[in-house]
Every structure is written in C-alpha cells, then in structure tokens.
Amino acid sequence: MSEQLALLPAYLTAHLQLTLFALLAGSAFSIPAGIVIARARRLERPVLAVASVIQTIPSLALLAIMVPALAALGMRSIGFLPAFIGLTLYSVLPILRNTVTGLSGLDPAMIEAARGVGMTRNQQLWRVEIPLAMPVILAGLRTSTVWTVGIATLSTPVGATSLGNYIFAGLQTRNLNAVLVGCIASAVLALVLDGLVRALGGALLSRRRAPLIAVLASLAMLYAYSGVTFVRGLRGASADRVVVGAKTFTEQYILSDIMAGRIGAATGASVEVVSSLGSTVAFDALLSGEIDVYVEYSGTIWATIMKRASAGVDRAGVLEEVGRFLADEHGVELVGGLGFENAYALAMTRRQAESLRVGRISDLVPHAPRLSIGGDYEFFDRAEWASVRDSYGLAFAEKRTMDPSLMYQAVASNQIDVISAFSTDGRIVALDLVVIEDDRRAIPPYDAVILVGPRLRRERPDVVAALKTLTGTIGADQMRRMNLAVDQDGATPAAVAQEFLRSRPISER
Amino acid sequence: MIETQGLTKQYGQSTVVDHLSLSVAEGELLVLLGASGSGKTTTLKMVNRLIEPTSGRVLIDGEDAGTLDPHELRRKIGYVFQRIGLFPHMTVGENVAVTLTLLGWDSTRAAARVAELLELVELDASFAHRQPSELSGGQQQRIGVARALAASPRLMLLDEPFGALDPLTRDRLQQSFLRIRRQLKLTAIFVTHDMVEALVIGDRIGVMHDGRLVQIGTPAELLQFPADDYVRQLMNTPKRQAALVDGFLEARAK
Ligand SMILES: Nc1ncnc2c1ncn2[C@@H]1O[C@H](COP(=O)(O)OP(=O)(O)OP(=O)(O)O)[C@@H](O)[C@H]1O
Numbered sequence: 001m002s003e004q005l006a007l008l009p010a011y012l013t014a015h016l017q018l019t020l021f022a023l024l025a026g027s028a029f030s031i032p033a034g035i036v037i038a039r040a041r042r043l044e045r046p047v048l049a050v051a052s053v054i055q056t057i058p059s060l061a062l063l064a065i066m067v068p069a070l071a072a073l074g075m076r077s078i079g080f081l082p083a084f085i086g087l088t089l090y091s092v093l094p095i096l097r098n099t100v101t102g103l104s105g106l107d108p109a110m111i112e113a114a115r116g117v118g119m120t121r122n123q124q125l126w127r128v129e130i131p132l133a134m135p136v137i138l139a140g141l142r143t144s145t146v147w148t149v150g151i152a153t154l155s156t157p158v159g160a161t162s163l164g165n166y167i168f169a170g171l172q173t174r175n176l177n178a179v180l181v182g183c184i185a186s187a188v189l190a191l192v193l194d195g196l197v198r199a200l201g202g203a204l205l206s207r208r209r210a211p212l213i214a215v216l217a218s219l220a221m222l223y224a225y226s227g228v229t230f231v232r233g234l235r236g237a238s239a240d241r242v243v244v245g246a247k248t249f250t251e252q253y254i255l256s257d258i259m260a261g262r263i264g265a266a267t268g269a270s271v272e273v274v275s276s277l278g279s280t281v282a283f284d285a286l287l288s289g290e291i292d293v294y295v296e297y298s299g300t301i302w303a304t305i306m307k308r309a310s311a312g313v314d315r316a317g318v319l320e321e322v323g324r325f326l327a328d329e330h331g332v333e334l335v336g337g338l339g340f341e342n343a344y345a346l347a348m349t350r351r352q353a354e355s356l357r358v359g360r361i362s363d364l365v366p367h368a369p370r371l372s373i374g375g376d377y378e379f380f381d382r383a384e385w386a387s388v389r390d391s392y393g394l395a396f397a398e399k400r401t402m403d404p405s406l407m408y409q410a411v412a413s414n415q416i417d418v419i420s421a422f423s424t425d426g427r428i429v430a431l432d433l434v435v436i437e438d439d440r441r442a443i444p445p446y447d448a449v450i451l452v453g454p455r456l457r458r459e460r461p462d463v464v465a466a467l468k469t470l471t472g473t474i475g476a477d478q479m480r481r482m483n484l485a486v487d488q489d490g491a492t493p494a495a496v497a498q499e500f501l502r503s504r505p506i507s508e509r
Numbered sequence: 510m511i512e513t514q515g516l517t518k519q520y521g522q523s524t525v526v527d528h529l530s531l532s533v534a535e536g537e538l539l540v541l542l543g544a545s546g547s548g549k550t551t552t553l554k555m556v557n558r559l560i561e562p563t564s565g566r567v568l569i570d571g572e573d574a575g576t577l578d579p580h581e582l583r584r585k586i587g588y589v590f591q592r593i594g595l596f597p598h599m600t601v602g603e604n605v606a607v608t609l610t611l612l613g614w615d616s617t618r619a620a621a622r623v624a625e626l627l628e629l630v631e632l633d634a635s636f637a638h639r640q641p642s643e644l645s646g647g648q649q650q651r652i653g654v655a656r657a658l659a660a661s662p663r664l665m666l667l668d669e670p671f672g673a674l675d676p677l678t679r680d681r682l683q684q685s686f687l688r689i690r691r692q693l694k695l696t697a698i699f700v701t702h703d704m705v706e707a708l709v710i711g712d713r714i715g716v717m718h719d720g721r722l723v724q725i726g727t728p729a730e731l732l733q734f735p736a737d738d739y740v741r742q743l744m745n746t747p748k749r750q751a752a753l754v755d756g757f758l759e760a761r762a763k
C-alpha cells in the first residue's frame with residue numbers, strides 16, 4: 001500500500017493537469033459558442049448534434065482515436081496531447097447545452113425589461129442574460145467536471161499519466177490496492193472540484209465578495225500549481241532521458257522495469273517508464289520518439305505490421321526478417337530476443353490432456369467434435385485462429401468468447417475443455433495446464449524482442465549495449481514464474497524486476 | 510411634446526394598431542383605455558421603439574423617434590412594465606439605478622439618487638439592499654416606478670402599473686403617483702383598462718378598440734358626448750357598478 005501511495009503525488013498532479021486544462025479549454029470554447037448559438041438559433045441544431053455525436057463515442061475509443069488522428073497531422077500523438085484533446089471534446093457538450101438552454105430559456109419579460117431601460121445588445125447579454133443563466137451554465141460545468149475527472153482515468157492507454165495508471169496496472173496485475181487507490185483518489189478529486197464549482201455558483205448567486213474571492217483564489221491556486229508543474233515537466237524532459245514503454249499487461253510491466261533498472265545501473269542515464277500503452281500505440285510511440293525502447297513480439301510485427309501470412313514459418317527466420325524490416329523501413333533496432341516466446345497457444349488441463357493422450361494439436365483433431373473451446377475477446381477474430389483451424393481442420397463442438405480471467409477458471413474447473421492462452425501466462429503453471437504443441441506451425445513465433453527507437457539508437461550506443469546484456473536471459477518458464485509472482489502472489493512488477501536483476505548482475509556476462 | 514402620426518402595427522394579416530394619431534402636450538397625462546387585446550401595450554412600445562411600427566411615426570419634441578438611437582431614446586423615457594420586470598439578480602437599489610449605470614453615473618451619486626427615489630415612492634431607504642423577491646406586489650410596483658423615474662425622464666410610459674393590486678393598495682399608489690407627477694411635472698401616457706383609474710388619473714382619455722383610437726378627450730367630454738355605443742357602455746360601467754352596489758345595500762337595509 002505504501003508503495004502505491006508513493007506514486008500518488010505524480011499521478012494526482014498529472015490527473016489534475018489533464019482535467020483542469022481540458023475543462024478550461026472546454027469552457028473557453030463552449031460558453032462563447034453557446035452564447036453565439038443562443039442568438040443565432042439556426043446553428044443550435046447542427047452544433048448540438050455534433051457535440052452529442054462526440055458524446056456517444058465511447059470515451060476510451062475517443063481517446064484512442066486521437067492517437068492516429070494526431071499522428072496523421074504530424075503532431076505528438078501519445079501522451080498529454082491526445083488525452084487533453086479527447087477530454088476537451090468530451091467536456092464540451094454539457095457546458096454547451098446548458099449555456100444554450102440557460103440563455104434561450106430566459107423569461108422574455110426580463111429581456112424586454114433590459115431593452116426597455118435602454119440596454120444595448122451587449123449590455124443585455126452581460127448584465128442580464130448571462131447572470132440569469134449562470135446557475136444553469138454552472139450546472140453544466142459541474143457535470144463536465146465530474147465526467148472529465150472520471151474519463152481522465154482512461155488517458156493511461158494513450159500514454160498520458162493519470163490516476164488511471166493505478167487502475168490499469170492494478171487490474172492487470174491483480175493488485176486491488178492499486179485499483180482502490182486510483183478509484184478513491186479520482187472520486188475524491190471529482191468531489192473536490194465539483195464542490196469548488198458549486199461553491200463558485202453559490203458565491204456568484206449570493207453576490208458576497210468574501211466567498212467569491214475564496215473560491216476564485218482556490219481555483220487560481222489549483223491552476224497555478226498545474227501550470228507550474230506542467231511547465232517544469234516539459235523542461236525536465238531533457239534530451240538524455242531514456243523513456244521505456246510498456247503495454248497493458250503484467251509481463252510488459254515486469255520487463256519494462258527490468259530494462260529500466262538495467263539501463264540505469266549500467267549507464268547512469270535517467271530513465272522513465274511510460275506504462276499501460278495501448279497495444280498499437282506502443283509501436284507508433286517508438287517511431288515518433290515518445291518512447292525509446294519497449295518489448296514487442298516478433299509475430300505481432302510479422303502479422304500486423306508486415307502483413308505476412310502466419311502459417312509455416314520458422315522462429316529464427318521470422319526474427320531475422322523482422323529485424324531487417326524494422327531497420328530498413330523504420331530505423332528501429334531489434335536488439336535481440338529475450339529468450340522466450342509469448343504466443344497464442346491452445347492449452348488444456350494436464351489431466352484431460354493425459355487421458356485423451358493429447359500432446360500435439362494434431363492429436364486434438366479427432367476429439368474436437370466432442371470438446372468446447374474458449375477464447376479471449378479477440379482470439380476468434382485473429383488470423384492465428386483461422387490459421388490453426390484451417391491447417392488442422394479443427395471443428396470444436398462449441399466456441400465461447402470469455403473474459404481471460406474467467407476463461408482460466410472455466411478450464412480449470414472443466415467447464416470448458418480447451419482455451420486460448422498466452423504461452424507465458426503464469427496461470428498455466430498455477431492451474432497445472434499444458435500448452436499443446438503446434439506441430440504444424442500454424443501460429444507464427446512470438447519471440448519477445450527488445451526494440452530501440454531511432455533516436456536512442458543514434459545517440460546512446462551505451463544504452464543499447466546495456467539492453468543487449470538482457471538478450472537470451474529469460475526463458476519461458478522463468479517468465480511464467482515472474483508473471484505468477486505478480487498475478488497470484490501479489491508482488492509488484494518493480495519488486496519482481498529487482499529480484500531478477502539482483503540474480504543476474506551485469507558482470508555475469 | 511409627443512405626437513403619433515398614423516401609427517400602425519401589423520403582424521402578418523392582423524392589424525393590431527391601426528393608423529393611430531394623437532398628441533400629448535407638455536405636462537399632460539394621457540390615459541389609453543381599452544379592453545384586453547385592443548393594442549394599448551403595442552402602442553406604448555412603439556413610442557420608445559421596443560416595437561418598430563409597420564408604418565406611421567412618432568415625434569418627440571418634433572423629432573422623428575425613428576431617427577434617434579433607440580438605446581439613448583429608451584434611457585430618456587421612463588417605462589413601467591405591465592409585468593414590472595425587476596431583475597431578480599440585482600438588489601432593489603441596483604434595479605432602481607440600472608439606467609443610471611448605463612448613463613455612466615458613479616456609484617456614490619447613483620446611491621444618493623436611489624435614496625431620493627425611494628423616498629419619492631414612499632419606501633424606506635433600507636429597501637435598497639433587499640432582493641426584489643423579498644418585496645410585496647405593491648412594493649415591487651413602487652420600485653418599478655422608481656426605476657423608470659431614475660434618470661429624471663420628461664416622458665413616462667406606464668403600462669397598467671397598478672393592474673395586479675388590491676383596490677386599497679392601488680388607491681394609495683394612484684395618489685402617490687399623482688403627487689409625484691405634479692411634483693415632477695411629468696408628461697405621461699398611462700395605459701389601463703380600469704375605467705375608474707382612467708377618470709381619477711387622466712387629463713385626457715383615449716379609448717382604444719380593436720387597434721383603433723375611437724375617441725380622445727377629457728373625462729367630462731367622454732362622459733357627456735360619447736362618440737359611439739362602445740364608448741358609452743364603457744363610460745357607463747362605473748355608474749352601473751355603483752348602482753349595483755346601491756341596490757344591494759338597499760335590499761340589505763330592508
Ligand atoms: N408579437 C405578436 N405577434 C402577433 N400578434 C401580437 C403580437 N404581440 C401582440 N399581438 C396581438 O396584438 C393585439 C394587441 O396586443 P396588446 O398587447 O397591445 O394588447 P393590450 O391592449 O395591451 O392588452 P392587455 O390589456 O391584455 O395588456 C393582441 O390581439 C395580441 O394578441
């Protein structure tokens with residue numbers, strides 16, 4: 001718990017920056033736009049429709065869409081910017097809608113009185129319409145505030161630090177403490193900011209000076225703090241810092257900590273870990289230089305980036321071709337394989353595998369019509385499944401898509417016979433499952449490889465050399481055990497990484 | 510001082526004010542009397558250009574109101590609304606001073622003027638710090654009048670200012686208004702549909718019916734020489750009501 005709390009200042013500050021800046025930008029757009037729309041009623045329908053459509057995009061998808069969109073524009077596509085833009089878009093609707101309804105729902109007698117005493121159009125707006133609509137506008141701002149604080153937790157997969165780092169990492173590594181800290185912190189933040197906006201409304205309505213000054217001063221302080229820390233963060237991003245990336249699962253957290261630790265110890269460079277990147281985000285981030293190094297799997301590059309057929313290729317050949325492709329096409333260096341594969345594999349309980357005498361997928365074929373298979377959310381849509389099914393002629397009695405954690409429980413309790421597993425998943429060991437051999441090589445090899453981006457490759461050969469010391473040092477069994485230590489025994493990825501580095505000092509090489 | 514020439518307002522096919530021509534002399538109080546929907550409010554609003562006439566024009570001191578800046582015109586004319594229209598987000602004092610702020614008065618001068626006006630409409634100076642919602646209907650009407658008087662306008666337009674009040678309060682406010690009017694030598698157009706109020710307050714009365722001005726004259730002229738049946742009936746209503754009350758009392762006495 002205490003090591004979770006140690007992360008709180010950094011996560012909370014980043015979360016606050018995102019939320020406050022997005023709300024400021026959202027209001028700066030929505031309130032004037034609402035005023036214009038309330039006057040030019042013709043615009044009301046189209047503008048509110050666009051804002052509503054944005055709102056219906058699932059928030060995670062909206063943030064994720066920002067990444068390729070920004071990349072296409074040649075802008076920084078991961079980190080603060082995509083999260084900020086996505087959150088800003090999301091904050092628009094409630095403020096905009098309430099500004100419009102607040103202004104257009106005013107008592108016409110008030111408008112007439114304002115005209116009657118001789119106000120110009122602008123005086124009417126500022127002295128009568130906006131003050132009278134203020135409670136409604138502020139209600140919209142409160143809605144936006146609470147939403148934005150909540151949705152900002154989804155900034156983590158696009159590479160922006162937030163309280164979501166607790167939640168994503170915690171869910172992946174089954175660290176409930178981390179999830180809890182993240183949820184509580186963001187709930188408290190939402191309550192505090194909402195309270196501030198409500199207090200602002202109260203102070204404006206009561207029209208007493210002291211409370212208004214107090215609220216404005218607190219808001220100013222929060223913004224000043226966020227602004228200063230943000231600028232300092234930008235300055236701190238100095239050229240010689242090495243950024244290690246990690247995707248959103250346990251193995252990646254452990255490996256990024258191992259690489260960070262090894263780089264730090266061997267070269268003294270300052271290292272930062274950006275974790276919980278979305279799967280496709282990581283490679284883009286490497287190319288754009290927002291991360292310098294991360295662990296990828298050879299088959300992923302082979303299938304999704306090189307778009308090569310998955311069946312019938314050998315491990316060394318793929319590794320070599322992928323390495324050449326990355327260097328030639330993208331200036332990315334494949335430093336080397338870590339020594340294990342993390343591939344999609346079919347797995348079943350040892351007891352059933354033995355009783356059916358199944359060791360290879362070919363052995364499974366005659367039993368398949370009486371067996372059921374479970375796959376994670378994407379498995380049955382992936383090229384690997386099509387390839388396995390077609391090259392062996394597998395025809396299962398039943399096919400079920402399940403949440404990965406439920407899937408493992410289901411196979412262990414014999415509710416399902418075969419599952420799609422990742423070959424280094426710790427649960428394979430823990431539940432005494434066996435991985436069925438892919439004897440016809442229908443699934444391409446997924447060697448875990450260290451990829452280094454163009455900048456680091458040019459400027460820091462010492463770092464590349466330090467990373468090279470890790471190649472070939474981690475076997476599949478060891479990786480499974482490390483994953484299990486986190487997933488089942490509740491160790492933190494950082495602790496597991498340290499333990500690994502202690503057991504293999506550089507001098508060994 | 511003020512004259513309308515063929516003032517007309519049409520909404521689509523319907524003519525709500527139809528070629529209305531009248532004039533009000535300096536210091537005179539003209540009552541516009543007519544049934545609901547006869548076009549009284551519309552006429553009044555065309556005078557200070559809250560509504561632009563379809564045709565015809567309004568002359569103020571011989572100047573065509575249509576050529577003046579509408580905001581400045583309105584600041585120079587006091588207007589009391591049919592529905593009062595105090596701003597709920599301002600204190601009573603700020604409501605009274607609203608035209609003064611528009612005219613750029615500094616706050617001490619405006620505050621002094623507000624105190625003066627509150628005294629004029631017979632309210633305690635402490636009312637300045639209250640919210641409009643904390644006032645009774647009669648008090649709100651007084652504030653409405655005070656607000657209209659703030660910039661010392663020479664011309665006042667009043668749209669049924671005492672319409673929604675109980676008879677006693679209305680009577681008191683009418684008396685206050687008559688006193689203020691004499692004191693300030695106001696020129697005013699006063700809209701009402703209450704016959705008695707028209708007789709009590711007006712120097713002259715203009716009777717409107719379906720958007721037209723059917724007769725204009727002093728109360729005595731209207732009572733003695735009604736132009737048509739409508740005016741006759743209208744002028745008879747107070748007498749008829751008095752007769753009803755008398756009859757009722759006699760019946761009780763027996
Ligand atoms: N904006 C408008 N569009 C169409 N018709 C209107 C509009 N404003 C007023 N009218 C019509 O014009 C007529 C005169 O309205 P006006 O408000 O001047 O009546 P009024 O004499 O003040 O009545 P009241 O005593 O009820 O206040 C009414 O029949 C009303 O329905």
Ligand SMILES: [Mg+2]
Binds near residue numbers: 549550551591668
């Ligand atoms: Mg009216």
